Amino acid sequence: MIRLTASDEDLARAAELLEHGELVAVPTETVYGLAADASNPDAVRRIFAAKRRPADHPLIVHLPGMESMTDWAEDIPYSARRLAAAFWPGPLTLILKKKGTVADVVTGGQDTVGLRVPGHPVALKLLQRLGRGIAAPSANRFGHISPTTADHVVSEFENDNAVAAVIDGGPCHVGVESTIVDCTGPEPRILRPGMIGTERLAMVLGSRPEMAGEKEGPRASGRLASHYAPTTRLELIECDALSRPDSQAAVLALTSTPDPGGFKVWTTLPADPVAYARGLYAALRELDRCGAERILVQRPPATAAWAAVRDRLERAAA
Numbered sequence: 001m002i003r004l005t006a007s008d009e010d011l012a013r014a015a016e017l018l019e020h021g022e023l024v025a026v027p028t029e030t031v032y033g034l035a036a037d038a039s040n041p042d043a044v045r046r047i048f049a050a051k052r053r054p055a056d057h058p059l060i061v062h063l064p065g066m067e068s069m070t071d072w073a074e075d076i077p078y079s080a081r082r083l084a085a086a087f088w089p090g091p092l093t094l095i096l097k098k099k100g101t102v103a104d105v106v107t108g109g110q111d112t113v114g115l116r117v118p119g120h121p122v123a124l125k126l127l128q129r130l131g132r133g134i135a136a137p138s139a140n141r142f143g144h145i146s147p148t149t150a151d152h153v154v155s156e157f158e159n160d161n162a163v164a165a166v167i168d169g170g171p172c173h174v175g176v177e178s179t180i181v182d183c184t185g186p187e188p189r190i191l192r193p194g195m196i197g198t199e200r201l202a203m204v205l206g207s208r209p210e211m212a213g214e215k216e217g218p219r220a221s222g223r224l225a226s227h228y229a230p231t232t233r234l235e236l237i238e239c240d241a242l243s244r245p246d247s248q249a250a251v252l253a254l255t256s257t258p259d260p261g262g263f264k265v266w267t268t269l270p271a272d273p274v275a276y277a278r279g280l281y282a283a284l285r286e287l288d289r290c291g292a293e294r295i296l297v298q299r300p301p302a303t304a305a306w307a308a309v310r311d312r313l314e315r316a317a318a
């Protein structure tokens, strides 16, 4: 895997690799994506092989701007246009009725397509240079923790020549995957919570969108009970359970919780959901590497602002 920078020269190289059907890992504001030219079915097939992802799990198509929506989707409802106008470029994916020209391999055979304009200057520059959509799931092996740095991507795919290059755009600013809103039904519904929360969606939509039930709606890998998981067993625990020392456990606590001592590793993240989300995946990767028998994560507050973080932690623990 070649490491590229965000220089114009390197982005030209990345664009050329994508045009030739190669895979390039690209920084976005949420997590790094494993990108292929979305109009090239053979290139998109390579993503599934590299990730070892089941073929019926659809990918998100990343666009250079909102005006490209109509190249990929049709019958776009007014609510979806409003959400796109309010939050793109940004961490929001819209599920829309796909156009007939969109390859089945991109959508996992479904008649809908996931679209988003990423809010990262490097991803946007690359997309504008290419002038077309790139299909990109998170750049990790299926079920694994999403990467938020170029080093994370390298550690996922280093023994594999399936990925031609990674563009180093620094650490991702948001840190957890985009909010996914299904706009194909009578009312928009949230398929995956993200850092654009229900309240902000409601301000644009005029009413609070519901969370889709786990069993309904199209298959979405980020919605599987077990996902975003480290190799070490992870347990979500209450603050008071951390007063019993456990030398085999690595802990991820909130900074407000004092370290009682007696744990193999004690790591903290800020007790603020935005900063916590930004640091979460790097922290989980580090705890996964420290040789502990289990990872104990202090359960964050049960408030709306923590919904995306709680969702990822629950799936990592499942």
Ligand code: TXA
Binding pocket: 028, 030, 031, 032, 033, 034, 057, 058, 059, 060, 091, 093, 095, 107, 110, 112, 113, 114, 118, 136, 137, 138, 139, 176, 177, 178, 180, 191, 218, 219, 220, 221, 222, 223
């Ligand atoms: O922030 C993100 O969304 C990142 C960055 C790279 O953009 N991407 C990401 O991709 O998280 P991935 O593949 O790991 O998760 C995308 C989710 C999956 O759960 C997938 O099933 C769902 O989006 N998805 C994509 N197209 C869909 C569709 N047509 N219907 C329902 N779900 C869809």
Ligand code: MG
Binding pocket: 137, 138, 146, 222
């Ligand atoms: Mg993923």
